[in-house]
Amino acid sequence: MTDSQVQQAYAARASEYTAILGAIDGMHELDRNRIEHWAQQISGRIIDAGCGPGHWTNFLHKRGVDISGIDLVPEFIERARLRFPDVSFQVSSLRALEDADGSLHGVLAWYSLIHLPPAELPPVLSELARVLSPQGHLLVGFFDGVSAEPLNHAVTPAYCWSLDQMSSLLHDAGFEVINSEARQDPGGRPHAAISAIAR
Template identity: 75%
Template structure:
């Protein structure tokens, strides 16, 4: 989907989304543990790419991570700045980050890549690789399934990705995959997370 379509879809439901999924307490305990473990290896600037309501950004900020939340939707950013005033947030597209090459140590992309059309995902992964320094860390969360198969997302068109295909796309973009986690919770779509480092 284009940035404009995703922005409009989430802008119209930003308050509702934040009320339902806008706190770390609303998230799965295993996701909290996974992201916290990932953060322990970070030592420099980090972005929460597609931060939405900003709760994961605040979660990592409270753990001493030098992090900025970035999102396409101004309504999310405005609300995050009010809810978490000590944390920096900015409006930006993941397709063209206003960051220097190799300027980051980490990128959290937690369910923020799911709305990218299959032809668009490689470009964004390459952009994330561009802003990461060598051995910079990426953690991506997504819905596991048949690659590029659309899913019935409540807000905007989204896609499943298989572990194998996402791993290949990461490799093509300049990442080495470190570890993979999957989970199937009752009544939920299959979850996957991949940690990788930039070459």
Template identity: 70%
Template sequence: MTDDRVLNAYSARAAEYASVLGSIEDTHELDRIRIERWAKQISGPVLDAGCGPGHWTDFLHKRGVNISGVDLVPEFIESARSRFPEASFRVSSVRALDLADGSVGGVLAWYSLIHLAPSELPQVLVEFRRVLRPRGHLLVGFFEGGANELLDHAITKAYCWSVHWTSELLQDAGFEVLDIETRQDHGSRPHAAVAAIARNA
């Protein structure tokens, strides 16, 4: 199962990952602008789904966003709580969030779904739709490429997605796609982000 593979792989290297990629200074400036602008339009709680070492949760918390971070990996949550004690973190799988239906205004899934097998992604998007309020906001960041294309990842097996395929999955899960962003930085894999809102039930 993907959860077991990801949990084992990241648990073994959580400290290394946090030291290399666990600071907001390690992120792209355009991503910081994008995510902050996205969060400003949200009313109600925000969930950082697959928060990793917690830097995006802390980034938005410091900007006044009512946000909590969840991650499958206990070592990430322990590190996040230690490094960012004023923010809220807990262990949870994105497959089954311990939240009531329609209880959040926004879900951020920034490169946190790339390890899911393509067949598993629709289930997770439906779970995001479940916890979001009608017209609640979702922002998904991922590596852009051929649909369901495997990529060489340092931690464990991961996938590229095409923006067209991702948009279709979001629509099937009950979302309306608002905008799509793609970017190719020198020396980096192609980046994509899709913003969507939950359609009224």
């Protein structure tokens, strides 16, 4: 999927997506705990890369984290700014971040890499590594499964990755994996998350 295709697909369903998945109360308690714990260990600026309607960005902002949200979809950014006026949001592509080399201390990429075609994931991971300072933190959430296998996503095509393969791709992009998890929630797709630091 190109950026334009993903942008158009989400723009058409931004209101629906925000209503269904745009509230922290609807997120899994384990995810809330993991993301909060991850962010509170970081001293410095974080971006929520692929923030969607901004609920995770605001969740961390309310806990004193220095965070801003970016997303490819202008309709998401408009809603995020209206819902959370105290938080910084801007339209941006993960393929070419506006941040300077080594200028960030953390990147949250929570289910924001899932629509990248397999061949296009490595350069985006390298871009995330570029903007992080040495020992900067990355937290990635994604669908656990057979690597590069497409799945029937409600909005636009998405891909699964195994923990081993995603860990390998992160290593190749300049990260050291710190920890990982996988789980299967009733009624949901298999979930995985990896915490890593920039070498």
